Amino acid sequence: MSSDNMWKINILATLLGFLLLLQPGESIMCHRCYSAMGGCGHEVNWRMYPWRSCGDSEFCVKVMEKVGSEYKIIRECENVLAKSARHRLMMPVLRRHGYCMPARKNNPYDPKDLVDNSIIYCFCKDWNGCNPASLVTGSTILVLVSSLVSAFAFNLH
Incomplete structure (x- = not known):
C-alpha cells in the first residue's frame, strides 16, 4: 500500500471515530x-x-x-x-x-x-x-462529516 493511501485510511478512521462520538441535538x-x-x-x-x-x-x-x-x-x-x-x-x-x-x-x-x-x-x-444553542447542531456536523468520509472513500480507488 502506498503512503498516500495509508494517509487517506488514517484520515478516514479518525473521521469515523469522531462520528461515533458525536451526539446530534441541541441544548x-x-x-x-x-x-x-x-x-x-x-x-x-x-x-x-x-x-x-x-x-x-x-x-x-x-x-x-x-x-x-x-x-x-x-x-x-x-x-x-x-x-x-x-x-x-x-x-x-x-x-x-x-x-x-x-x-x-x-x-x-x-x-x-x-x-x-x-x-x-x-x-x-x-x-x-x-x-x-442553534448555531451548529449535531445533525449539521453529522452531514458534514459523512460527506467528507464518502469523498475520501471514493478517492481510495
Whole structure:
C-alpha cells in the first residue's frame, strides 16, 4: 500500500471515530448560580456566571423565594432542579416560556391550599439569560462529516 493511501485510511478512521462520538441535538444554555454567590442576585454578572449547557433540559429556571424581606434566587437548568425532591414536588406542572408561577404546596393536611406564593418559578427558553444553542447542531456536523468520509472513500480507488 502506498503512503498516500495509508494517509487517506488514517484520515478516514479518525473521521469515523469522531462520528461515533458525536451526539446530534441541541441544548439550551443557562446561567447556573445561587444568590448566595456574589454577582447572582436579581441581576446576574454574566462575566462571573456565563451561560452553560443544560444538556437535554428544555427550560432555564429562575426560582425566587421570599425569606423575610429578601429574596433567595436560584438560576438553574430544569433537569437539574428536577433531581431535587423539594423542587420536583414544588415546581409548577405548567411550564411555558415566559411564565412565572407560584410553587405547588402539596400539603396533605390542607388539600385546598394549592400554591405557595412565597416561592415563584420562572421558565424561559430564549431571553434574559436563556438561549437555544442553534448555531451548529449535531445533525449539521453529522452531514458534514459523512460527506467528507464518502469523498475520501471514493478517492481510495
